[in-house]
Amino acid sequence: MSNSPVRRDPRLIPLSHDHHVALFRAREVVLAVDGVQPRDARELAGTLVVFFDAELARHFEAEERFLLPPFVARVGAEHPLAVELLRQHAEIRALAAALAEGASEKPTEAELWDRLKAWSTAITAHVRWEERQWFNAAQEALTEDEMAVIGAALQREGPSCRA
Ligand SMILES: [Fe+2]
Numbered sequence: 001m002s003n004s005p006v007r008r009d010p011r012l013i014p015l016s017h018d019h020h021v022a023l024f025r026a027r028e029v030v031l032a033v034d035g036v037q038p039r040d041a042r043e044l045a046g047t048l049v050v051f052f053d054a055e056l057a058r059h060f061e062a063e064e065r066f067l068l069p070p071f072v073a074r075v076g077a078e079h080p081l082a083v084e085l086l087r088q089h090a091e092i093r094a095l096a097a098a099l100a101e102g103a104s105e106k107p108t109e110a111e112l113w114d115r116l117k118a119w120s121t122a123i124t125a126h127v128r129w130e131e132r133q134w135f136n137a138a139q140e141a142l143t144e145d146e147m148a149v150i151g152a153a154l155q156r157e158g159p160s161c162r163a
Helices: 010-033 041-075 080-105 108-140 144-157
Strands: none
Touching: 010 108, 010 144, 041 080, 041 108, 080 108, 080 144, 108 144
């Protein structure tokens, strides 16, 4: 499989739109850590938990409901990209849950920043991995008919993340 740029199939653009929003939200943490846009850690964690629960979790579900099953049907559930996708989604769900728990268990400010940085780093790496590897592999593996079904489902659902 190549990592070279591949023209994104237009049927997957709703998912790429969500990725842009997710990268923007991850960048908020970097700007806060760097002091460019200072934020209160608890307030920032709160807004990111809302973003995850209301928007990005839906995006993960859309990928797992519409794109993963036909991909797995073509390449097998043990394919490294299929396994890695679910591993990364599980990791980010856990990191988001840790941010949410942070509000109640009162971690120190430093602990909360560590959790925010871990979430931001994982989101950024995950989006790049999907765009550079998984989406390319899916586009190559799936038939035109399968892509049309996926595109219709994503259109029906609408974007998960608000720009
Ligand atoms: Fe994604």
